Amino acid sequence: MSLVxxxxxxxxxxxxxxxxxxxxxxxxxxxxxxSPIQDGANKxxxxxxxxxxxxxxTLHAKSQRDALRKQNDQLRRQLVxxxxxxxxxxxxxxxxxxxxxxxxxxxxVSATVVGKTPxxxxxxxxxxxxxxxxxxxxxxxxxxxxxxxKVVQVASDGAQVDLITDSSVGVSARVGTSSAxxxxxxxxGEPNDLLLQYLxxxxxxxxxxxxxxxxxxxxxxxxxxxxxxxxxxxVTSVNExxxxxxxxVHPIANLHNLDIVQVLTSGAGxxxxxxAKLAVTLxxxxxxxxxxxxxxxxxxxxxG
Amino acid sequence: MSGAFNPALLARVAALSIVLVFxxxxxxxxxxxxxxxxxLSPLLVAFIGLLCGSMLGAVAGFAxxxxxxxxxxxxxxxTSLVFTLIGFWCGRLRELRDPQAALTPxxxxxxxxxxxxxxxxxxxxxxxxxxxxxxELLRQIVLGIxxxxxxxxxxxxxxxxxxxxxxPEDPRRRRRRRAYTTGGLSPLSRA
Numbered sequence: 417m418s419l420v421x422x423x424x425x426x427x428x429x430x431x432x433x434x435x436x437x438x439x440x441x442x443x444x445x446x447x448x449x450x451s452p453i454q455d456g457a458n459k460x461x462x463x464x465x466x467x468x469x470x471x472x473x474t475l476h477a478k479s480q481r482d483a484l485r486k487q488n489d490q491l492r493r494q495l496v497x498x499x500x501x502x503x504x505x506x507x508x509x510x511x512x513x514x515x516x517x518x519x520x521x522x523x524x525v526s527a528t529v530v531g532k533t534p535x536x537x538x539x540x541x542x543x544x545x546x547x548x549x550x551x552x553x554x555x556x557x558x559x560x561x562x563x564x565x566k567v568v569q570v571a572s573d574g575a576q577v578d579l580i581t582d583s584s585v586g587v588s589a590r591v592g593t594s595s596a597x598x599x600x601x602x603x604x605g606e607p608n609d610l611l612l613q614y615l616x617x618x619x620x621x622x623x624x625x626x627x628x629x630x631x632x633x634x635x636x637x638x639x640x641x642x643x644x645x646x647x648x649x650x651v652t653s654v655n656e657x658x659x660x661x662x663x664x665v666h667p668i669a670n671l672h673n674l675d676i677v678q679v680l681t682s683g684a685g686x687x688x689x690x691x692a693k694l695a696v697t698l699x700x701x702x703x704x705x706x707x708x709x710x711x712x713x714x715x716x717x718x719x720g
Numbered sequence: 721m722s723g724a725f726n727p728a729l730l731a732r733v734a735a736l737s738i739v740l741v742f743x744x745x746x747x748x749x750x751x752x753x754x755x756x757x758x759x760l761s762p763l764l765v766a767f768i769g770l771l772c773g774s775m776l777g778a779v780a781g782f783a784x785x786x787x788x789x790x791x792x793x794x795x796x797x798x799t800s801l802v803f804t805l806i807g808f809w810c811g812r813l814r815e816l817r818d819p820q821a822a823l824t825p826x827x828x829x830x831x832x833x834x835x836x837x838x839x840x841x842x843x844x845x846x847x848x849x850x851x852x853x854x855x856e857l858l859r860q861i862v863l864g865i866x867x868x869x870x871x872x873x874x875x876x877x878x879x880x881x882x883x884x885x886x887x888p889e890d891p892r893r894r895r896r897r898r899a900y901t902t903g904g905l906s907p908l909s910r911a
Contacts, residue, residue: 454746536860
């Protein structure tokens with residue numbers, strides 16, 4: 417009985433306090449202590465994990481091969497089309513110096529995933545790099561496939577990353593080459609899928625198109641947390657609504673099997689300063705998009 | 721309640737809990753089965769309760785829950801609350817019924833997983849998570865219970881093997897064994 421009461425007291429105190437509160441601090445301190453242990457255990461148990469993963473991969477290999485063959489054909493056709501567009505795109509980038517806003521402006525820190533929540537209510541992972549490596553709260557996290565999530569808590573040698581399928585994460589994104597941006601959030605009730613909302617009703621979206629981060633710039637420093645052009649997912653279906661269009665998106669990154677990720681830490685004179693510079697160079701009358709404000713609001717609201 | 725803890729038993733329970741929780745976080749959570757993750761923690765708590773009684777079951781449940789919440793930076797106390805109840809109820813089952821059937825661990829594992837998943841979901845709803853009771857959510861819960869039930873017997877074998885030799889003697893079981901070996905009569909009365 418006393419343990420139940422103690423649990424309830426802990427729950428109430430934890431839920432009621434701010435993220436900088438004492439119990440959160442205890443959690444961060446605990447993470448600092450166990451992070452090296454987790455890291456060691458993770459390395460030691462990697463062969464076991466790979467063995468389990470091998471069985472799963474073998475089972476899915478055949479269906480994946482067929483799907484990939486179809487995708488390969490489709491991509492080959494797209495490649496031809498994209499060659500011409502790419503040339504024009506590069507010219508535009510050079511014109512507006514937008515290349516300075518890409519991922520190259522961040523200082524990527526490679527990290528190993530040392531823990532993952534087993535339950536369906538949290539989509540978070542723990543990584544083995546923290547404040548000591550320059551990782552900060554809200555830093556974007558990517559892997560070889562695309563955007564994975566963002567850092568939400570940092571200890572000295574470890575950090576917690578909320579994946580893009582976590583209800584607290586919202587990403588400003590656009591579909592393919594379209595300029596219309598929306599907010600990408602986990603689909604309520606379907607934790608492995610995403611929903612790109614608030615696209616203009618007249619925007620052209622087709623199933624199979626890729627969704628990328630828009631990296632929008634907003635006045636007052638409310639710019640997007642994520643650099644532009646990071647692949648996030650692929651459109652699976654489109655929902656027609658009255659005022660806005662929403663799109664179902666399947667994440668590109670395999671969030672179930674994360675091993676190595678990169679945290680895009682911001683060094684001095686990087687994104688924030690570049691955005692300020694860009695704002696000065698924009699032609700008169702061109703106003704930066706305000707979607708990023710929506711993204712941050714979505715993140716804040718969902719994150720409680 | 722069986723309150724006789726010996727230090728060797730406590731040490732083994734603690735070591736087993738730490739090893740299995742880190743194995744869960746580092747390996748098992750990374751390997752989805754039919755789109756869901758096997759969760760060894762409620763099985764571990766249930767089997768500690770089933771082998772050691774309600775008191776140690778509840779204490780182990782609280783400690784394992786706290787370890788999970790601390791390590792995964794989850795809402796502190798939530799897993800502890802659910803696991804304390806699971807450990808206590810499984811311990812009471814042993815003390816009141818002492819089930820000996822071969823399928824008992826399977827059923828207990830299934831029930832513990834169900835209580836863990838449903839209880840956790842209810843608590844999340846009460847804490848204000850913005851999610852409706854959708855088909856996908858129910859599917860995940862049901863699949864979670866099924867895959868946990870499948871691994872219940874191996875986990876039972878591991879837990880029993882790890883705690884063997886330090887487990888408390890149950891009075892009901894001792895009485896039953898004596899009745900079986902002596903025909904219910906003491907050697908003195910037969911003499």
